[in-house]
Amino acid sequence: MTAILGGGISGLSAAYYCLENSKIGSVALYESSKHLGGWIKSITTPSGVIFEKGPRTIRLGNKAAQNTLMLIEKLNLNSKIIPIKWNHPAYSNRLIYANETLHVLPNNVTNLFKIQEPFNRRLISIAWNEVRVPKEINEDESIYSFTERRLGKDVADFLISPLISGICAGNAKEISVKFLMKNGFEYEQKYGSITKGIVLNLMRHLLSNFKTNSHKEKELTTDLINRAKVEKWFAWGLHGGLEQLPIALKNNLNSNSNIKIYKNTPCEQLTFKPGVAELLTNGKVEKYCKVISSISAKSLAPLLEKQHPQLAQEIKTIPFVTVAVVNLRYSENILPLEAFGLLVPPNENLPILGIVFDSSIFKKDSSTVLTVMMGGVWFDKYFGDNPTNEHFLSTAVNQTKSILNMKKDPVEYDVTVLKDCIPQYVVGHYQKVQRIQNYISAHKIPLALCGSSFDGIGLNDVILSAKKAVSHIA
Structure with a gap:
């Protein structure tokens, strides 16, 4: 039996791939909170507008992206896809706010x-x-x-x-x-x-191009992948919000008798013995053949510290940052132009990272929906130790007014603080990950790692990392 730690998108994907693999038997998934899906969360407001708390689109362009489309197809989510094509303003218009002015980044050959x-x-x-x-x-x-x-x-x-x-x-x-x-x-x-x-x-x-495509490349061809190529998708979203993806995964898993999902059940310690992984939870020890960890490095390190302090020390030095997300809806169109959104260079010394123009990406009516992102590595600098939701809201509204040069106030809003949500791949990160993997291999620990802490923070990356982790233990 295999244990999976974490019920975010990577953990759910790992469970899905485990059940798909005939070499792996039953699975137990442990999630410390009551919520499955991790940082992917879509909220529908009273007006029917969707506020995304995490990612809202998934980009195309590489094998990891194709792997995600294959998963979407297997989950029968094709009909919910909202394609964003290469000629969409959200792709062609990217804005930078610098020197108190909005600038459109060069988007064609002439501008070069x-x-x-x-x-x-x-x-x-x-x-x-x-x-x-x-x-x-x-x-x-x-x-x-x-x-x-x-x-x-x-x-x-x-x-x-x-x-x-x-x-x-x-x-x-x-x-x-x-x-x-x-x-x-x-x-x-x-x-x-x-x-x-x-x-x-x-x-x-x-x-x-004169050579025949390899068998591997042919395996990554499905109806949905071909459609994306023919229609020239740049990215895609889902009707009902991106949380439809973890919801579909959860429903798929719940229909399978070979998996048990334990919510509100954090793992307290991991101990490895020859052929056995012991998982301490709620004061009780459960035994498994192998463990896949999709939880953050910050959460995993303490579980390993007692038996493998050297490994835990490597893992715990991966830093994380906290991001405040403020969703705003305005009753009319206030955007200067259709675009994906704007980013603010750090040297502007403003308390926001950027603004996503949600209503430009997914046009629904004449209202404007924005997502303002704040904090990150500069969270303490701009917001201190105990900022209030009112502080985040006023900062988001005031910065939006200033940058977009308008006076309107939002008619709907929501504030969320995502604590330690994004790992930072600082200089030396990839060498660190190699040392971590080498230690696990050298000590023959029945542990596979996936999720955003190690090999990519994008949704495509963490889903593919789950697939690779399952292949590693199978």
Whole structure:
């Protein structure tokens, strides 16, 4: 029997893949709270508008994204998909608020040949200059340092820094370059230049088109994946909110007699013996063959500390940040243009990370729905130890008024604080994860890891990590 720790999207996915695998028998899933689905939560307001507390869309573009679409198809959620295509304003218009002005990021080839604020040069010149930047041999470095060194300070300040704060609520001067620009980093190490690496790999890709697709690639072809390619999806959401995904997983699991789900049941300690994993919960020891942990590194480390202090120490040093989410609805359209939203560079010293234009992404009526994100690595700086919901709300409303240059007040709102919700992949993170995996392997611990703490924070990443964890123990 296999135990799964955590009932977030990764834990639910792990349970699903376990039951799908004939080599794995029955499963027990332990969730410390009463809620399944983790940070994915969709609230319907009295007016019928959906407020998303976590992610609202899932991007396409790689094998992890295709794997998620395969899961969606198996869960019969096809009819609930809301495609966001490449020509949608939410894709083409991305805004940066810098120097007290909203700027549209370059979104076509023509703009690359213009000097477009907040950048101080033609962006096409970046590639030409980057080729001539000397190579530096590094095992890792911050994404800010890498970008500033190779692409320029303006790109680091006005593109990469707000992007990092928007994706993981982190500081680009601390986050590993491998988090977002792994290929670019590897191109420098291998070819001496990002531009050279892109060109050489493009040539290889063009040559490979003359060869027959591998069997593996064919396995990742389904009706839904083909539809997404033909219709040129950029991303997608779900009718009823993204929480429909964990709800569908939960319903699927509940219909299977080979799984037991224990809510409000935290694991208190893990002990491993030859061929047995002992799980202490509610003062009682339960024995399992193997354990899959999808809980955060912050929650996992104390469970291992007594028996494996070295492993626990590595795991506990993965930092997390807290994000405040304020959802706002206005009775009319107040947006300056249709866009995915806006990001605020950290050097603007404003108390928000960005604003998502939900009603632009998913158009329903003439009202405006926004999500304001605050805090992250700067939570204490702007909000201190015990901020109130009223403080978050007033900050969100006032910043929205200032940035969007309007005077309206929201007619509906909701405030949520997501404590320790996003792990920070700081410089050295990937080496740390390798040490963690090496320790588990060397000590033959029947433990597999998945979730956002180790190999990617996106929904596609954590779902694929669950699938890999199941394959690892099968």
